[in-house]
């Protein structure tokens with residue numbers, strides 16, 4: 645599906661980003677550039693780079709902070725060794741333990757810096773390179789079902805992901821004339837360290853799982869497969885979409 649395509653993934657050390665990178669490899673990517681603040685997976689075990697090394701795919705890890713435009717420019721430049729980025733995945737994101745009405749202002753600023761600004765700087769740097777190289781690439785953002793629905797325990801998070809969904813629609817309009825597509829995936833409950841970020845969050849998610857049409861948490865690879873499709877030519881007429889990958893969670897009342 646991703647034949648001859650170079651993929652960059654932010655937040656690739658852990659969780660969904662790791663799943664996206666491994667899915668990209670299994671769907672035939674040419675090369676993968678991994679970016680994160682740290683190489684150590686939050687869930688433990690081998691690093692994503694070690695897992696990719698076993699497959700023989702060309703890859704590299706770069707320490708990069710998505711809130712830094714300079715880091716994002718430098719990250720995109722790394723892909724030139726592989727012919728430039730074809731699929732940019734702006735995945736890094738954070739959640740807060742206390743994300744209610746009592747949200748601390750400094751926590752809110754940090755959340756918006758990573759989840760909104762960080763996505764923009766990655767997409768901006770990738771788009772600039774795609775335009776310069778004349779590539780009809782794909783940019784995929786990891787949003788959330790929290791960007792489609794609100795909740796009392798995800799006040800700042802839902803705000804950030806709703807902003808990202810609007811960013812995707814706007815960038816799709818800006819870049820569409822150049823053949824560059826921009827889409828978001830909106831994962832529901834995916835089994836990662838992030839959803840276990842606090843006992844309150846874990847307790848709040850359990851009734852959601854019990855009510856969800858598929859009655860289970862998702863696996864990171866199930867998000868990765870959808871991202872690979874959005875990065876491939878099989879989705880060539882899809883842009884500006886915020887696509888739920890949520891076991892049906894946002895389909896129901």
Ligand SMILES: NC(=O)c1ccc[n+]([C@@H]2O[C@H](COP(=O)([O-])OP(=O)(O)OC[C@H]3O[C@@H](n4cnc5c(N)ncnc54)[C@H](O)[C@@H]3O)[C@@H](O)[C@H]2O)c1
Pocket residue numbers: 654655656657658659660661679680681682686708709710711735736737738739758762786787788789790830831832833834835836837838839
């Ligand atoms: N887990 C879920 O159920 C779920 C649901 C919906 C959306 N999401 C979204 O999926 C994305 C990944 O979440 P996850 O569950 O895999 O979380 P995670 O915490 O397991 O992994 C996130 C990774 O991002 C990295 N990161 C954090 N801040 C960064 C920064 N400033 N620069 C670079 N890297 C940074 C972390 O080091 C970590 O490796 C996030 O955008 C999150 O909002 C997750």
